[in-house]
Amino acid sequence: MGKLMANLLESISHFVAGKRTKWITLVVWILLTGVLSVALPGVNQKEDNNAANLDSQQPSVQATLLAEQEFPSEAGLPALLVWKRDGGLLDEDYENLQKLTAYFTQNPVEGQKLVVPFDRIPLPALKQQASEDGSAIVLPFFFDKSTDSDQIKAGVAKIQEQAKAEFGSDPFSVKLDEQGQLSARVSGPAGVSLDAVGLFSNADVTLLMATVLLVLVLLLLIYRSPILAIIPLIAVGFAYGVTSPILGKMADLGWITVDSQAISIMTVLLFGAGTDYCLFLISRFRQLLKEEDDKTKALVRAFKDSSGAIAMSGFTVVMALLVLLFAKYGAVHRFAIPFSLSILIMGIASLTLVPALLAIFGRVSFFPQIPRTPEMEAERARENGKTQPKIVKSNKKVGNWIGKIVTKRPWMVVVVTLVLLGAFAMNTFRIEYTVDIMSSFPEESPSREGFAVIAEKFTPGELAPVKLMVDTQGSEVPLKEAFSDLPYLSKVSDITQGKNNSNIHAVDLEFSMNPYSNEAMKHIPDIRSVAVQVLKDAGITSPEDKVWVQGLTSTQYDTEETNARDQQVIIPIVIGLIAILLLVYLRSIIAMIYLILTVVLSYFSALGLGWFVLHDVMGASAIQGLIPLYAFVFLVALGEDYNIFLISSIWKKRKSMPLKEAIREGVSETGGVITSAGLILAGTFAVLATLPIQVLVHFGTICAIGVLLDTFIVRPLLVPAITMLLGKWAFWPGTAEGKAQRVEHSQAK
Template sequence: MLRSEPNVKTWSRTWRAAILVAWILAAALLAAIFPAASKEEVNRATLVPDSAPSQVAAARVREAFPASSGTPAILVFADPSGISSADWSSIRQAVRELRAHPVTAQTEVPPLDALPPAAAAGFASSDGKVVSVPVLLRADASQDQLNQAVAEIDQVLRRTAGAQALERAPGDPGLHVYVTGPAGIAVDATHLFQHADLALLIATTLLVLALMMVLYRSPILALVPLVSVGIAYTVVSSLLGAWARYGGLTFDAQTVSILTVLLFGAGTDYCLFFIARYRQELRRHARPSDALRAGYKSTAAAILMSGLTVSVSLLSLLAARSPSFHEFAIPFSLGVFVMALVAITFVPALIGSLGRAAFWPRIPRYEPDSPEAEQPGRISRWLGRTAVRRRTPVAVLGSLALAACCLALPHVRTTYDLLSSFPSDMPSREGYAVLAAHESPGALAPVDVLVEGGNAEAAIRSIQSLASVQKVQLVASRHDAHEALLQVELRANPYSEAAMGALPSIERAAVTGASAGGHAARVYVAGETAAQADTRSITARDTRVVVPMVLAAIGLLLLVYLRSVVAPLYLLATIVLSYGAAMGLGWLAVREVLHQPAMQGTIPLYAFVFLVALGEDYNIFVMSRIWEVWRRGQARSAVERGVADTASVITSAGLILAGTFAMLASLPIQVLLQFGVVTAIGVLLDTFVVRPWLVPAITALLGDAARWPRRT
């Protein structure tokens, strides 16, 4: 904790100026020397660790059949009236150019241009309206190389089929061309995240500015959080960029998008907590510098503790195996911690330099004798009074209300379907829809099955007998090594739950068939479906590991800060209950309002870490005020005054934090949309149920026992 008595010279004019200049120079120098975080994003084609079974299998396939393994970009040529001779000419010309001038990371293209018409017809659908051509790219190609390859393929298609073929709306007559498959989907997904960053930054800035104007009606004050967040964001972005370039840190565009929202939400909250207390002190002190010292003394420790709690919680994600969680840890924890440092140094210096003028046109006057000077607002006093005097019904009804929302949890459906998380008008998804309608859904990303030893032909027959399989073909074989690479085309969308559910039976059938006759055989299963299945199992493992770590870390910090064994227990219990309610209500919103059949499988863990950390954020502020007043009075009066003093500012902060996370719902990416909705709901529950009612009521019920074993 910070020292309880600041030095007499603390926050003098010279001291304030030095802090402001130091932060501005630090931000400017870091931005000039190091790259921004957005310049160092590593957007990989897969987010599965190398140790996962699908990646071990993929490495084994690359080793055994380097020319036949890779990430396919599937070129889909479609004509509603049937592929004409002119269309075939364009298709052959495109393939000829790709074979003569390979694009980045290209390894193989079938020689369709050199085949006779009868053989080339094998690439067409049975109705003759679609032709699909796979362009194989290196399996170890980075996301940047995939981006470059697809951009070069796009240029080839524009030269050979015409720009209009790539731009026609679905249903229009003429030739339509799409680039889909795992490579096309990965590239489109990356572009979605990259193009969303600027729009998200602008929208969040305008939202915070508007909410601050409505809440405080001061144009000057409304700019304080924006300037503070801007300083923190510049510093954090530069530090992350430097760490990524020189220290090997990795993060992707999704991390940068959420980091923007997190800094705006947390930063604005921290600013509000200090501003609200400073405004109160201005009515009690004639000199703004005295008000600044008094306000700082009562808020700095809580802000720093709050930032530390959130940072440590997010740092627990380092224990996750999934890169989609693991890579969040350092950027988010560093961002929040720097934002907390800005809030307890730069913000007081800036506000102190502005003095009373910061609140123009509603300037708080020095009114030490006014009965209103020491009193919170009427509604705030009513909240505190009701939470204490009606503590038993408030605690019971609040708990039951949250528990009722949790009843939807058993009905939550999760999915790891990558395609469903993207807009339906995304080119690669449109291409998949055409491919699935005229061929087989599984043609988008066949399952690779590597058979070592045994009878490959028997394995093919065994796999083909499965109801989930459309067809099986032998792609390559090495008789000397007794190895064969099979491609299994499923009847279902390869990113769907049904496809993942089919993998165990495919592996068993391959082993059974290959081992027939007493032959020893080993089978490896790779491909997009296998990677999705690994993502599902690793996410379940990460949830089992990270959740108790987050709870233990927050509980320990609360124990140290509050010096109580009892309080951390019920604070954690209420926030976990709030999380369950947020997930239940979030699922209802996803299903009934957004009309989406399932929630992305990573959302529950994402939401848990953020909601538990940010929820305890508010608990720390209200409990620190209750503890402060408790030293001078009894438990119930301390709870009543603590709630009244913090009600207005936490409500304002909660609305802004919920609003900033809700901005994620404006993005055309389902995982961010759903995360934004669930997190915003959780923040609102903490703001309007847990913090003003449930926590105070439980504290009042427990009385002195809430502080056990602390006595002072």
């Protein structure tokens, strides 16, 4: 199998570097990208940001279906217009609100189902609807539940435009704390949905431009060659050009669902990981151009030396990302295909398009610092009338120094790095998690500002009450009385009966706290438990199956439970899968074990250090519950890339030199390229931290920190030091010995 793969890679190298076939390779990529882009829809055209995240088996989903059947609401999806004036609302404000509702009663916007008729409520009664201090009031507009986000956006825009006409100014642009001025914000489920779509749609272009600019600047700083800086970007561009229409067609056929968040992170992944794969080949090519006169021979050798590690690294990431298909939570499940397909196509581009471009440009790729053999440098010096060629200083000083440290003092290196990483990892016990979607919005988002006013001026539970439904089976059940005195509830409605089944009774419960908070979410089991006990006291059999809790708080509770389940399933599968791939590639059980353990330790260290930065430095109160799983899959899969590249170099050198020298040479040889690749990958993740979406800020920060820990601690220090301490056992059950070791052992005897 290994020989077959080697022959295949050698055939590919000769084809993509051939005199004519390099052009054929380039033309094939151009035609493939062009045809797919014209024939198939782009993935951005098929985004569905309203796709369900919970499956039909979840209790909150079943409760929602029952509520729609037995207690259908004529209202629809609410957009809560929150009006506030410090010092108290004026009579003029109430009158203008009455004019506004009268206008939209007569002239409804598209998708509008209902607006509360303030115009039919006498002014004294309307004032009773305001907050206790009379400074705020909420005007609900209801849209049909089938209305899409674009229609809601257009409808809200018309409402804001008409409000500006009625009030003579724009209250939606006034700051909430502006003394004496009337301000307005759109909150509620419709407002939250609008803010979410708006943030992600605006993030796409910003993210793409920032990522391209960052990668270009880093490549220019690292290689100081404008041509070489563009080659990886060309490869990434072609990979995206092929990936996007394929994903778009798959979404069009209903095979997959894609959303803005997945596409945003996929873009970052393509630039970061894709550039890394390109650098592994480019770095080796530059080294060999100093040894080989023939650029084609140098490129073929570079391809043979690096393609195995590139292919293995890419395949590891693809397989790890495919494991996300086992996730039950929709937002995680939807990541699997876009991420894995983009990395697969990027890997193919790295092994075909990039060497073809290098073959076309040759040594000019590195202009103005063109690598040449000593003979070529001497000839160039003679042509310029110089007796001696210019001496190019080695850039491996740092790598050589690190190589000496890890081979001379491996115990010290292991102890120090383990203590440092362990200290970071201990901080994970302090992390606070949340599934509150509004916490991921910037504080100045309209929906979040509107909710803050509701929470301050009204009972916050009014924003998102939960509906408790029970099957009484005809028995008398004191449902309202059972919940009226609970401290975590501020209001319990009267009992209503089901439309189709009169035995189904329901009450609406309002929390005395933020209904999106973890505190409220933890009371969902309490509510269910109280209802079960009430049914049991009424003599109803199997009461556990006759209780349903519907509402956003219940949905969040199921989200947290589903996230916990996904982590328990996916993390062991990813570890096991990567372990198998490492075992097949390295043929060493010991190496597989310590490489997995170091990357897992690096992940927990990144999570702990990331929380310190996010919480103690940036002031975040919690991170989204999905982030640990996202970060784990990315950091473990991508972190193993660097280990594979380093260990591959050590394994090869071990066949021709003692282990100590192999480690020293391996660290020195791969140090520059892995450091460059790590900086670029960390930089692309850090771009996410510049966006206004907190979930991406937190994810990007933790992943960037994790990549930097892998780049500067785990890969150059911990892994080679452990390899040095283990000695020949690092290769067990193999030996990886060549002539040098056999001579060494013979002399020792």
